[in-house]
Amino acid sequence: MSSVFHRIPKRHLPVAVKGDGMYIFDRDGKRYIDGYAGGACVSCLGHSQQEVIDAIRHQVGEMAFFHAGMFTSEPLEELASILTTDAPEGLTRVFFTNSGSEAVETAIMMARQYFVEVGDPRRKKVIGRRSSYHGAGLTGLSVGYQVARRTPFEDISPSVFHISPCYEYRGRLEGETPEQYGLRTANELEQAILGLGPESVMAFVAETVTGTTSGATPPVPGYFKRIRDICDKYGVLLILDEVFCGLGRTGTLHACEQDGVAPDFLTFAKGIAAGYQPIGATMVNQKIYDAIVGGSGTFKGGYTYSGHATACAAAVAVQKILRAPGFLDHVKATGNVLAAQLKDRFAQHPHVGDIRGRGMLMTLELVENRETKAPFPAALGLSSKIYQSAQAKGLITHAQSGTVDGHVGDHVVICPPLIAAQENIETITSLLSEAIAIALEDVRAKAA
Numbered sequence: 001m002s003s004v005f006h007r008i009p010k011r012h013l014p015v016a017v018k019g020d021g022m023y024i025f026d027r028d029g030k031r032y033i034d035g036y037a038g039g040a041c042v043s044c045l046g047h048s049q050q051e052v053i054d055a056i057r058h059q060v061g062e063m064a065f066f067h068a069g070m071f072t073s074e075p076l077e078e079l080a081s082i083l084t085t086d087a088p089e090g091l092t093r094v095f096f097t098n099s100g101s102e103a104v105e106t107a108i109m110m111a112r113q114y115f116v117e118v119g120d121p122r123r124k125k126v127i128g129r130r131s132s133y134h135g136a137g138l139t140g141l142s143v144g145y146q147v148a149r150r151t152p153f154e155d156i157s158p159s160v161f162h163i164s165p166c167y168e169y170r171g172r173l174e175g176e177t178p179e180q181y182g183l184r185t186a187n188e189l190e191q192a193i194l195g196l197g198p199e200s201v202m203a204f205v206a207e208t209v210t211g212t213t214s215g216a217t218p219p220v221p222g223y224f225k226r227i228r229d230i231c232d233k234y235g236v237l238l239i240l241d242e243v244f245c246g247l248g249r250t251g252t253l254h255a256c257e258q259d260g261v262a263p264d265f266l267t268f269a270k271g272i273a274a275g276y277q278p279i280g281a282t283m284v285n286q287k288i289y290d291a292i293v294g295g296s297g298t299f300k301g302g303y304t305y306s307g308h309a310t311a312c313a314a315a316v317a318v319q320k321i322l323r324a325p326g327f328l329d330h331v332k333a334t335g336n337v338l339a340a341q342l343k344d345r346f347a348q349h350p351h352v353g354d355i356r357g358r359g360m361l362m363t364l365e366l367v368e369n370r371e372t373k374a375p376f377p378a379a380l381g382l383s384s385k386i387y388q389s390a391q392a393k394g395l396i397t398h399a400q401s402g403t404v405d406g407h408v409g410d411h412v413v414i415c416p417p418l419i420a421a422q423e424n425i426e427t428i429t430s431l432l433s434e435a436i437a438i439a440l441e442d443v444r445a446k447a448a
Contacts, residue, residue: 189227353366
């Protein structure tokens, strides 16, 4: 009997014992192809990158850890240098955390401290978006809007105002161009700032491409440029969360490159060390760094393991691979294959309403009726059945409910390791098609 408090205690979990490239093996010898990069879009380099393993072994042999508030270390300095060399404009400093949740919280804390340091303490309000996810801590749950997770904690969470997401499939009106929709949706931010009082708003937080809450949902053209303009107009800091979509996942190092914007803060985690060590990071605009250093001189946040030397050594090895000649070209090409395979198999599927995403981060949204976009009733548990049938067939994927409003709607996220070859993509899409067919048959039987 297990003494572990598992996240979903009632779910039977196989025991993973080995990872090899695109595959995970359990204790019984069953092989699973990884369609979800380590189970949370983390393992971007698969499960057996020898360069990363060697880097960890070497660092542990030299010095596993010492508090970064007392000593800096060579891997810490090297990693910061790598990340800032090709960062979006103005992001010249990086603060390390242990997770994406901590990276987002750090950005929000720094935003608040910045305004205190520059003598504008009235700015304390944060605006987020519905259908978003920014971490499992109270701050992240408050700024995000994943209903199932945040509901039990709403009474003790910081107050955050939310606007509509950029969710073209369900938000764009008939006769409205994608650009017009993006402008209309982005303008909600200006309305919210004016309603709350421009002098009181400190930050707007958004995922550049969303992760799991509504599935991989990219912004429409021009959306983030308008968001950036609004933030600049009212002196609001822009925090882009790329914990899920950053560091090569969308075909460029940073997803916001493709939208032509540079935020004041950029957060990432999953792709930084590819799951070989836990680490996250918050990239910071120089003006914010200067205000804190020139003011109190100390950032008031931070964590014991921030800048952990072994984690940084792993991340250095991973980042060098991501930046190697031809690697991102491979990701772009494989992303095109993934999109084409999904469209070939599911574009005419009677229960797939939308196929969306960017690069190697894609989503299928399941609907009961394609014409009306009506979702399946939540009680049927379609997403759970897809997950279970996929695992039974040896496919690791992610299926989630609550896509539409936090209660109804089902989607599947497909984000395999970035090392995937065309034959791996073909296997993943084929197994996913079979898993969806089995789940739909089960749902129909239950509904009958």
